[in-house]
Amino acid sequence: MVSLAASCLRTFGACLLLFCVGSRGTLLFYDDLKSRPYNVSFDSRSFIIDGQRTLLLGGAVHYPRIPESEWLAVFKQMRANGLNHMQTYVFWNFHEPWFDWTEDAVSSDHKYNWQRGRGNLFKFVQLAGQAGLFVNVRISGFVCAEWENGGVPAWLNNVPGLRFRWYEERFMAEMKIFFEKTMEILEPLLAKNGGPIALLQVENEWPDPKEKDPEGKYIQWCGELAESFDAQVPWVMCNGAAANSTVSTYNGNDGEKDGFARSHFKERPNEPLAWTENEQWFGTWTGEGDWDDRAASEVAKSVANWFAVGAAHHVYYMWFGGNHIEHWAASGLTNAYADGALLHADTIPNEPKYSHLGTLHKILGDVQESMLASPLPNPAGVLVGCAGDKRAVMFEYTKGKTPVAFLLNKGSEKLSCTYRDQILEIQPDSTLIFSISDKKVIFDTHTDDTRVQREYTTVVDLNDATKWTFEQEALPSSERKHGVSASDGIRATSLLEHTVVSKGDSAYVWYSADLVVPDDSDLGQFMLSGAGEIVVEVEGRKSAAYYLVIDGKTVDGGWRSNAEKQEGGGGGALYSFKWNFSEEPEKEMRGEDLGEERLIRVDLLSVNLGVGNLIVPGVRTSGLDWKGAGAVRFRTADRDLLRDVSVLKGPEVWTHTVGLKGKSASEGNSTEAKGRDTPLTWATVSFEITREMAKSVELFEKVFVLDLGGEYLASRGSIFLDKHDLGKYWRYPCEPWVGEKEAEAKEAAQRYYYLPGEILAVPGKHTLTLFDEGGFALPAAGEGGESDMGGIRIALASLPQGMKEIRQTDSQTMGREDGNGMTLDFVSVFALRGASEATA
Template sequence: MALSNSFSFAFCFCFSVILLSFYANATDVSHDGRAITIDGKRRLLLSGSIHYPRSTPQMWPDLIKKSKEGGLNTIETYVFWNVHEPVRRQYDFTGNLDLVRFLKTVQDEGLYAVLRIGPYVCAEWNYGGLPVWLHNLPGCEIRTANDVYMNEMKNFTTLIVDMMKKKSFLHLKIENEYGNVQSYYGDAGKAYMNWCANFAESLDIGVPWIMCQQSDAPQPMMNTCNGWYCDSFTPNNENSPKMWTENWTGWFKSWGGKDPLRTAEDLAFSVARFFQLGGTFQNYYMYHGGTNFGRTAAAYITTTYDYDAPLDEYGNLNQPKWGHLKELHQILKSMEYTLTHGNVTTTNFDNSVSATVYATNESSSCFLGNANSTTDATITFEGNTYTIPAWSVSILPDCKTEGYNTAKVNTQTTVKVKVVNKAEDEPESLAWSWRPETIDDTRVLAKGEITANQLLDQKVAGDDASDYLWYMTSVHLKKDDPIWSKNMTLRVNGTGFILHAYVNGKYVGSQWAQYNVYNYVFEKSVKLLPGKNIISLLSATVGFP
């Protein structure tokens, strides 16, 4: 079997070591059971994810400015190992990979920055952010207690932390949803998780660390929540604040899939409900989704990573979502001291309705929540009557007057209209050139760069140099061979994405897998000849899972 220009596959889990670095003239960061403390003060942190490689450096100032205008005080991003170290020990921090420049842009707006180092980021990113060369290191097993992997992870993580030591950062986080897959690895998974925690502490940054979706996070790690709703989440230690590291503002899109949508009302409800029930740190995933440039998208993920975020793919305001959340952020910020210091009492009414009071000696603020998805509620609370729409939260900054309700949208809606590309009517402005791809060596002659007596993993054969792999073999038939039949077929059990089949240089057919279903059987009728028959299979991927 000969191979040419190859690549490969992997199974995708969610893991990452994460550094949360908060800029903006802070000198001391800690926490108690109520909130993150910055310079000794409890803070209400409203964060949004913006991935720097999914936009351009020219876009960054405007994206950060609009985030601040939308009421955020914190920006979060992953660090994508495979683009920063595409070749082992060769690093790239140029162009839209200039992490320091991105963080400086955040700092210039006076915002905090949350830096999630990885090494595995998931994020619908090619191979989850892991460099493919890592998979090909002898003896390497990814995301488990394996010395080869852990040494590489330690090298890259230390590199990023050392870069951040030159800045003023306040908070670190380790692990991203590893608890969701830890059992798959058995005892080695538990050992690896503990190693990550010990490694994080050994970096001696002097700030707290976090693990998300890790219910058994060892102390002093703080566990956090990811999901659509995290109001019912409780940290595993009474000295850890209630933190929501991923509130999904929409969803990613796969090729052939539907456009994602999460309403402004539902998103606002989830946020208000979280703060009603004691939350003090909330991050939108995503606040700006952006674009998957080049070959950065994961398997079958589209070029657009719009995510139905408050800022659309191009950085425009996605209304009414951006404006509706801005109003929510303003009212939450006005209640920061009360929410982080007040005594909390909750009264439960019938039919999933509740009232929560935060009270200090100086003031009080109230939430009236209706978690019934179909029925409005009218209640009497502290001598006043209030009507709360279904699946909504009303916020009363002074416990008397409704200042905001998540179901009542006052922001104008933006409507996008798709128009025909008029450039097609002006062909002189387009400079198209075409040429046929030369595939005779592979399709007809079965010439390749590698010869093997077994199927090779495409990651091993191609090291992520291409999206394409030719598998070529030959079948020799005698005229009296018992295989001869009028109904001969070529059958391929596929575990990849796209397959194009040729027999003796003639195209036989193609097969495309569906998103997240990569096992299929390709079978077509073929006409074989006495003597040598060349079978050439072109396999292609659309990103690695």
């Protein structure tokens, strides 16, 4: 696509480029165009929408991570926070989780969910427009996004010869089909048809082509694929290789500091400076290695400096992360996604970040007319003298009605600088935005970074264990023993990879086998000896848990798990269980005597803790890091007793069964749990939501959350509210089932879980069910006994009352000034009052 501004450049020359189009005094919003068709182009200074230059200030929001009923409210809140742009991925595997691929398959054979609930992409984009936001739809194919398998369907692993994200015929054919289906959905929402879609993205974070694709064939193909749709809006490619027909954009923590701005203007001088992901990061169950709540000052500085050097576009990734509903989280990810973003995962504003950055958005909107009317500055800036022979870096925009300067302190000491006859104090590693016409500071990226803690008020106390019912999930071997057929399962020689069996439908798969062991075999003889220890080894996958039961009895505590976050295609993991015949109850676990053979009933539950979200270009298997089929073997410390179960019996020794019987089925099939600490326990409680409780909920102000309690008696499992699957919870921040359970409770990676208002806003009876994989630990003696559930409750989460009062009296705080003559935003005033010391 040839941009309007590029045409101006050829006609009038670079020096007159900025006068080809107009600059607005404030941000342009989609509803300013009144749903009429418009064009979108770009030049080196900015994107140009309907002939007008505007900054695009955006935030990423993902439709599968948010209840459908909350979409519009979230978009309106984005606009209230000073943003005019929403960005979302399209999640291929969410729309097409499984497809039975064959050589003869054609495009029309593919079936998608584009309409139901959270899959209604058309409605999601449409509502963003209704709130006045322009939209960038990142179709991509591969999205990464801390999403299962990076958004790529697992069924692609079944296509022979396919190489992911590569110049390979079969992958490109399937990706093209998905793009065609997606563009068919989005066509009415494109700018040329009066819709809010002003940008589109193809591929995602493809690495340096010099290493992976020296000839650039795949990247060129991506550009050609994008152009083939005649969308008439700019296409972008982010954080790596970009086709010549697309705009190259930045992802990271600080685009100015990382040097992207300088290299971009040098290497792609006809494109605007755009930032598709200012990373707000995410939390993991291990609580290690991820920076999931960057300080407000640090994020504000990164944004201000980005626009100081001439940027036109910026997006927070995420602005609001939402939650991992159902099983879609990538490996190792908490239920709450990007809780450190501008809105917490429960929709409560993350203060002071939310308001401090909101003030910055307003300031940028106020001065954009001069910024976009002025020539691009020198990327290195101009040095300004300061006391003590120090220097600040300055960028000026002097054209137009709102001339403005950015003064950057890149050092670790406070600076005192004279600029335009004003003495300015610049805090370490921070930036001032200075109004040249008013001769005063209008924004300081430095602020009090003390985080405002949410308050939690009990609404329903669920701590009384006598009000709960506990039932144990039925074991497949128990059903087989009593004549229930397992013919509906998939049979195979070895363990098949979890997602290949589940087809994306469940986080749980049972592997079951009735093993006939000859008495004269190595394993048979060892079992008959009745002494010693057998190690049962399972070849599995990372980010998974396995629960081993032999003849109806758990082995070595039952559980082994690996919570590691998978990297792109990295290998599997080995899980070892100790089967000790010299101790109760294992010494009785010698199988059923069949004369000269013994029958051992083995049940192995696989729990998918998420599939890795990284897919390295060119790999032949995606984020499924299990290389082929898994083996199960029995061995002692020094020798194999049974190299692989598959050698015992025929080609189909293992039966694979998808999912659990569940609470609904267990009413007729399961058994009452022997105790609530029994593994694989369904715990259910009913409670009442009164009309007054329901009325108290207000999105972004007060919301329902499930508090799993200070004692954390639950281990790990899934949450169901009125049969809605809300995803996983986790008791510990690290592996709890190696050896004995830890004596002292650690702080959980996530204690509070968002409960959608669309469910609990309905007064009346509701049902909460927790499927706990390890069983609910009993409290210590004298701490409530079996009547104590460890403090589980439903609470209202909110900011402190004082914070809400400041929000409501925002206008009263304006006009107060600090030492630089700068107007204080209301968060700063709130901090001065000490309200930020409120604790949960």
